[in-house]
Amino acid sequence: MKHARIAWSGAVQQAVESDGRLLITQGPHQGRRVGFDEVVWQPPLAPVLQARSVIALGLNYADHARELAFKAPEEPLAFMKGEATLIGHRAFTRRPADVACMHYECELAVVVGRTARRVKKDDAYDFIAGYTVANDYAIRDYLENWYRPNLRVKNRDTCTPIGPWLVDAADVPNPMTLKLQTTVNGEVTQSGSTADMIFNVPTLIEYFSSFMTLQPGDLILTGTPDGVVNVHPGDVVVTSIESIGALTNTLVKA
Structure with a gap:
C-alpha cells in the first residue's frame, strides 16, 4: 500500500x-x-513513524565515487541530518545565491518500522516499515573534506525532499533490484539501480544497529548513483524509483 x-x-x-x-x-x-x-x-511519515534520526550515506555507489574522483569507502560513510531538512512532494528547495555547484541525489530511503538493536543481516528486513524516495541535495562549494560532509553541505533546511509515498515493505519484495532515475526539466540526467550499492540495505541496518538503536520512523538514505548535475533556480527535478514513486521538486532562490 x-x-x-x-x-x-x-x-x-x-x-x-x-x-x-x-x-x-x-x-x-x-x-x-x-x-x-x-x-x-x-513528508510521508505518520505520527507513529516520526523521524527521530535521519542517517545518510555518502559514496555508496562506486560509480558515483568515481564521478567525484573519490575512493570508494571500505565501510559505510555516514552522516546525520536534522528533520528541518525534510520537505514533501512538489515542495520548493532554496538554492543559496552564492554557490556555484548544487546537485540533486536520487536515493532510496528506508523507514525503520520497529526498534532495532544489534540486528543481523538475515533479520534486517523484519525491521523495515517501508520505503520512500529521497532527493538529498548537496552543495559542493561548502565541502570541507570528502570523508565528512559538513553541515552546510548536507544539513540545510528544505534540501531533502522525500515522498510522495511511504510504500509498505511487503509491497517491495526486493529493494536491491530497483531502477532509479532523475530528470531535470524533463531531460533524463541520472539512471542507475539499487543493485549497484556498495553496502546494501541489510548490511546498513546491521552496521548502524551495531552501535546505535534505530527507532520506528528513523530514516536511512542509502546513497546515489552517478549522473549528478548542477541545478539552478527554476529547475524542476523529478527523482523516481521503480515501485516506490516519483518525487517532484523545484529549485528557488534562497
Whole structure:
C-alpha cells in the first residue's frame, strides 16, 4: 500500500493511494477522496513513524565515487541530518545565491518500522516499515573534506525532499533490484539501480544497529548513483524509483 501525509482542509491528515486519488484514512474527513492537485504533500511519515534520526550515506555507489574522483569507502560513510531538512512532494528547495555547484541525489530511503538493536543481516528486513524516495541535495562549494560532509553541505533546511509515498515493505519484495532515475526539466540526467550499492540495505541496518538503536520512523538514505548535475533556480527535478514513486521538486532562490 502507498501511504501519504497531506495538508488539506486546514489539517494535516493521513491518506493512501486509491484508484489515482487520495483516500483520507484518519480524522474528521476520513473516507473522503481528494485529487493529487488538491493537497499540499508532506513528508510521508505518520505520527507513529516520526523521524527521530535521519542517517545518510555518502559514496555508496562506486560509480558515483568515481564521478567525484573519490575512493570508494571500505565501510559505510555516514552522516546525520536534522528533520528541518525534510520537505514533501512538489515542495520548493532554496538554492543559496552564492554557490556555484548544487546537485540533486536520487536515493532510496528506508523507514525503520520497529526498534532495532544489534540486528543481523538475515533479520534486517523484519525491521523495515517501508520505503520512500529521497532527493538529498548537496552543495559542493561548502565541502570541507570528502570523508565528512559538513553541515552546510548536507544539513540545510528544505534540501531533502522525500515522498510522495511511504510504500509498505511487503509491497517491495526486493529493494536491491530497483531502477532509479532523475530528470531535470524533463531531460533524463541520472539512471542507475539499487543493485549497484556498495553496502546494501541489510548490511546498513546491521552496521548502524551495531552501535546505535534505530527507532520506528528513523530514516536511512542509502546513497546515489552517478549522473549528478548542477541545478539552478527554476529547475524542476523529478527523482523516481521503480515501485516506490516519483518525487517532484523545484529549485528557488534562497
